[in-house]
Amino acid sequence: MKLAHQFLACQAVVALLAQTSATNATELSIDRISSYVPLSKDAVSVEQVTSITQFSDVYPTDWAYQALSNLIERYGCVAGYPNGTYRGNRAMTRFEAAALLNACLDRVTEVTDELKRLMKEFEKELAIVKGRVDGLEARVGELEATQFSTTTKLKGKTTFVIGGVNANGDSQNGISFDQVGTGGADAYNEEFGALTFNYNLDLFLDTSFTGKDLLRTKLRAGNFGQSAFGGRGVNLTGLNIAFASEDNVKVDRLFYKFPIGESFTFIAGAKARNTEVLAMWPSVYTKGGATILDYTAVAGVPGVYNKATGQLIGGYWQQKVDKGEPNLNVSINYVTGNKAGSNSNPGEGGFMTENSAANLTAQVGWGNGNYGIAGAYRYGQCDSNFRKGTSFVQNEKYNLKCTTENGERTTRSSNSYALNAYWQPEKSGLIPSISIGWSINTVNGKRIVDGTYTNSQSWFTGLKWEDALMDGNALGIAVGQPTFATALEGSDTAFDGNYIFELYYNFQVTDNIAVAPALFYLSRPMGQNTQNLIDNGAGYDGRFNVFGGLIQTTFKF
Structure with a gap:
């Protein structure tokens, strides 16, 4: 996986967390804070999904649809509820946010290690290509200077x-x-x-x-x-x-x-x-x-x-x-x-x-x-x-x-x-x-x-x-x-x-x-x-x- 994809994964997670928090902040009132019970891992079980189409309450018109799709299909680090819902408008606890971010970072770490292994394996080939590119750049520069x-x-x-x-x-x-x-x-x-x-x-x-x-x-x-x-x-x-x-x-x-x-x-x-x-x-x-x-x-x-x-x-x-x-x-x-x-x-x-x-x-x-x-x-x-x-x-x-x-x-x-x-x-x-x-x-x-x-x-x-x-x-x-x-x-x-x-x-x-x-x-x-x-x-x-x-x-x- 490319480094750009790793960066996008982190961006998508942060954006999703920030937007979710901001959205629910407008929905909560002072009167409801006392009755708010944050979700815990024991209170609600979660289930890993492999496609955004598995969520019955997520639609292409939703503002975070593409970000959620990227996290699921590219990085496989989003879970849903057993009844096939995602409940995107519900507030999440800091523990839940930490768990989601950790799961995505684990995937990024795996990709980084794989990329390092590939670079090591093809080190000689990459060096040859780099040498050829440097040689072509030098020849082009010489032609431009003498024409x-x-x-x-x-x-x-x-x-x-x-x-x-x-x-x-x-x-x-x-x-x-x-x-x-x-x-x-x-x-x-x-x-x-x-x-x-x-x-x-x-x-x-x-x-x-x-x-x-x-x-x-x-x-x-x-x-x-x-x-x-x-x-x-x-x-x-x-x-x-x-x-x-x-x-x-x-x-x-x-x-x-x-x-x-x-x-x-x-x-x-x-x-x-x-x-x-x-x-x-x-x-x-x-x-x-x-x-x-x-x-x-x-x-x-x-x-x-x-x-x-x-x-x-x-x-x-x-x-x-x-x-x-x-x-x-x-x-x-x-x-x-x-x-x-x-x-x-x-x-x-x-x-x-x-x-x-x-x-x-x-x-x-x-x-x-x-x-x-x-x-x-x-x-x-x-x-x-x-x-x-x-x-x-x-x-x-x-x-x-x-x-x-x-x-x-x-x-x-x-x-x-x-x-x-x-x-x-x-x-x-x-x-x-x-x-x-x-x-x-x-x-x-x-x-x-x-x-x-x-x-x-x-x-x-x-x-x-x-x-x-x-x-x-x-x-x-x-x-x-x-x-x-x-x-x-x-x-x-x-x-x-x-x-x-x-x-x-x-x-x-x-x-x-x-x-x-x-x-x-x-x-x-x-x-x-x-x-x-x-x-x-x-x-x-x-x-x-x-x-x-x-x-x-x-x-x-």
């Missing part, structure tokens, strides 16, 4: 990638390869066919001042500048995690977001990304698994989710619903590109000018963790881009590059529309989650050269099995067509089609280490720029494809 901020947390992720690519198809020996495809498979392999070992490092410094807001500073470094996995040769081989900084650590994100009321969140940043400030991400293909190609990481619609990064303002609204219920959400943000927002020259940049290389992105979504659908729109000024596509779409003379003629800037711009949806089973098994996406892009403004595309599209389907083969692991398969031209201006029909296939297996070694072997195949990544085109009267039949294999290892800390 650089009480509100900032550091999280990190390091990714190693070892692998390579190989091209097949038409051969043009002795001709250099570049992004517009002036070479064939041999030229590509000569420049990009080596096995490479690259890394990406992300450091997140997350600060909160109120517990609900977030100031994020992200530092990043990587060595993908000369690698095919960084998008060299054909941009579609670029990985989601690829970053080129020549091993220098750079500020990659810097933004602040905070809630306004219960449903709205506002975001502003000197360096933020449009895809990272949405209320909902409309795909579960990369959730809980690996992220390999950049194209599949943007839900297969790079025309809308183009990862534009720069000076940003935006916000989103979320409907408040019960946990697990689908909610409606609306997101909108504006972000400049190519560092234009920090340029004071309005003819070259600026924030919210005609030369901001800006992207205005809006999304309406509905769903929860198991299913969802989203529609999105992006308006892009000149110098914005469609992120990933065929070499023909990415070619500078065909895309949204700003140009100057006779001292005037072009007004070329784009409008992109996307529709995405996802579903995943409540429990992992043979049925995978499915994520789909489709987008269409239109280009408007002054034509630079004949053959400029006016429309392009992309689509994607991704399947992912959770707990594949082993708990915690994931298997992913994706197929689609990255942005490819579907209509040309002032020229013939486009033959820009290209398919992409991706397969990965994410092996979760520990909670913080994952290894993901992956394969991918690009059927015609240069699109209409594919060399050795053969005019067979029905179209073009050039051949150039790329196969890639890699092992991606991720460390989180």
Whole structure:
């Protein structure tokens, strides 16, 4: 029994005695004192009870009911009369009071002796526990004394990638390869066919001042500048995690977001990304698994989710619903590109000018963790881009590059529309989650050269099995067509089609280490720029494809 219970027992006895005496003092008169005969042990026999319910004249509404119950049921030191009554309103003699108090004190003494015996028996164990607690207190004190901020947390992720690519198809020996495809498979392999070992490092410094807001500073470094996995040769081989900084650590994100009321969140940043400030991400293909190609990481619609990064303002609204219920959400943000927002020259940049290389992105979504659908729109000024596509779409003379003629800037711009949806089973098994996406892009403004595309599209389907083969692991398969031209201006029909296939297996070694072997195949990544085109009267039949294999290892800390 605890010492606190012993103390309560004494308190209960004293309180009961005091209150009983006080109550009966008001009932006795001077005239009755002479006729009062105190009870004695011989005059009335008493009987020990084990439950307060044994008393027929004690009710829960009585003022001392709880005190009496404690004395009986916890300490067993209260007796009643043989007829099953307690007679709580009757005065008691000092002898009776002494007997009751002595009985309770005897029980307290027994408990104290038992407690001492237990403490002696477990003396070694108690000493070990005390030592551990003292050690933990010392370590906590040291951490509190040395941490650089009480509100900032550091999280990190390091990714190693070892692998390579190989091209097949038409051969043009002795001709250099570049992004517009002036070479064939041999030229590509000569420049990009080596096995490479690259890394990406992300450091997140997350600060909160109120517990609900977030100031994020992200530092990043990587060595993908000369690698095919960084998008060299054909941009579609670029990985989601690829970053080129020549091993220098750079500020990659810097933004602040905070809630306004219960449903709205506002975001502003000197360096933020449009895809990272949405209320909902409309795909579960990369959730809980690996992220390999950049194209599949943007839900297969790079025309809308183009990862534009720069000076940003935006916000989103979320409907408040019960946990697990689908909610409606609306997101909108504006972000400049190519560092234009920090340029004071309005003819070259600026924030919210005609030369901001800006992207205005809006999304309406509905769903929860198991299913969802989203529609999105992006308006892009000149110098914005469609992120990933065929070499023909990415070619500078065909895309949204700003140009100057006779001292005037072009007004070329784009409008992109996307529709995405996802579903995943409540429990992992043979049925995978499915994520789909489709987008269409239109280009408007002054034509630079004949053959400029006016429309392009992309689509994607991704399947992912959770707990594949082993708990915690994931298997992913994706197929689609990255942005490819579907209509040309002032020229013939486009033959820009290209398919992409991706397969990965994410092996979760520990909670913080994952290894993901992956394969991918690009059927015609240069699109209409594919060399050795053969005019067979029905179209073009050039051949150039790329196969890639890699092992991606991720460390989180």
